[in-house]
Amino acid sequence: MFRLGLKGLAMRLITLVKVVPGRMNEGFERLRTLPTQKMPEGVRTCLSWVTYGSYDLVWAWEAPDMRTANQVLQEATKDGLFTTETMAAQDSAEF
DSSP: OEEEETTEEEEEEEEEEEEOTTOHHHHHHHHHHGGGSOOOTTOEEEEEEEOSSSOSEEEEEEESSHHHHHHHHHHHHTTSSEEEEEEEOOOGGGO
């Protein structure tokens, strides 16, 4: 769940993102930039994939702590374009 980064421990997170029905054009325009937006210090995007199925984007990222992670998620969803489901992640070798 945590890894040692350049500036200490970092939480690993996976966020599943779904665009709210009826706002697809606006939502997908925002999805293109979501993982590259300026983030708080210590937040890093590891990868992001557009997906076809129940969710529209899978975003793997790191944050220094839960408070920062919550701030990022609140900012990402504040305009009501997305719903998200986020879980802590751990490398299978560390499990």
